Amino acid sequence: MLAIAVPAGLLIGLSLGALGGGGFILTVPVLVYLLHQEPHEATTGSLLIVGITAAAGMIAHRRAGRVRLGPGIAFGVLGVAGAYAGTRLSAHIRPGLLLSLFAGLMLVAAAAMLRRRRGAAGQYVPAAQIRHDPDAAAVPDDPGVSSSRDGVATAIVDGPADAAQVPARPMAWQQPGGTAAVGRGLKIVAAATGVGLLTGFFGVGGGFVIVPALVLALGFEMPVAVGTSLLVIAINSAAALAARLGSHVHMAWPLLGVFAAAAMAGALAGNRIASRVDASQLTAAFTVLLITVAAYSLTRSLPGLV
Helix, strand or coil: CHHHHHHHHHHHHHHHHHHCCCHHHHHHHHHHHHCCCCHHHHHHHHHHHHHHHHHHHHHHHHHCCCCCHHHHHHHHHHCHHHHHHHHHHHCCCCHHHHHHHHHHHHHHHHHHHHHHHCCCCCCCCCHHHECCCCCCCCCECCCCCEEEECCEEEEECCCCCCCCEEECCCCHHHCCCCHHHHHHHHHHHHHHHHHHHHHHHHCCCCHHHHHHHHHHHHCCCHHHHHHHHHHHHHHHHHHHHHHHHHHCCCCCHHHHHHHHHHHHHHHHHHHHHHCCCCHHHHHHHHHHHHHHHHHHHHHHHHHHHC
16 A cells, blocks of 8 residues: 555645645545545545645745735635535535545546636736746746736736746735725635635645635735645645544544655655646646546446446
8 A cells, every 4th residue: 555655645746746736636536546445534534635735835835935824824714614514514425426526526627727727818827837936936938928817917027037026006905995895805705615615525625726716816926826725725624634533534544644745745846847847738737637537536436326
C-alpha cells in the first residue's frame, strides 16, 4: 500500500503546486480504486490529506504575500456550518451513489478548468495563464495586458517577468457599504456555505469553486485568490474532519500520513514545474485526467445502482 501511496501523493501534490488548485479532487478516487478503501473511509481520509497539504501550501503563499488572512478566515468560518451539514448528509448516502455523485463533481471541475482556460481577452486573467512561482509575483503570459471583470480591474506595469499588478480601483471587500455591499455579503455567505457543504460531503477542497468566488465576490487578484483559497480549504477540512471523527470511521493513520507527506513534497516540486512549463498545457492535461477518472468511476459505480 505504501508503494502506491507515495507516487499517488506526489501526483496530487504536483497538480496542486503546478496549477494552484484542483489536485485535491483526485484524492478520493486514489484512496478508493488504488488503495482499496471504502468510499466513506476514503472521503474522511481525504479531509486529513487535503487539510494538511492546504495548510502547508498556504504558509508558502503567505510568505510570498498572497494570502488575505482576515477575509480568508471569515470565508472559512462561514463555511463551517455547511461542512458540518455536508458531513452528516454524506453518512446517509450509499457508497455507490456517493462515488457516482463524486464522478459528476469531477466532470464539473473539468468543465470549470476548461472555461478558465478559454478566458477571452478583455476579461480577468484566467488561472491557466498565471504561472505560480512562490518566489515571484504571478503575472499573465501576455505582458502589458490590462483586464477587468465585474468591475474589478488590474494593469500589468511595463511587462517584465517580475511586474507587479496594480489595482485600478479598491477591491470589492474594501468598497463602502450600501445595497451593493449587502449583495456582495449575501454572495459571500452563499459561496462559503456551498464550499463548506462540498468539503463535508465529498471530502474535497473545492478550490475550483473557492478561487472564482474570491475573484468575483471579493475582487481578489488571481494569485491572491489561489493563496487565500488554501486557507479556506484548511479551515473547512478541519471542521468536516472533526465532525466525522465521532462517527466511528476507520482511519489508516500511517498510510494517510505517508500519503500527506508525499503530497506536500509534490506540491513543492509542482511550484517549480509551473515556472518552467506552459500552464495552459498543464491545465489541459489535468482536465483530460479528470475526465478519464470520472468516466472510470462511473463505469464502476453506476452498475451497482441499477
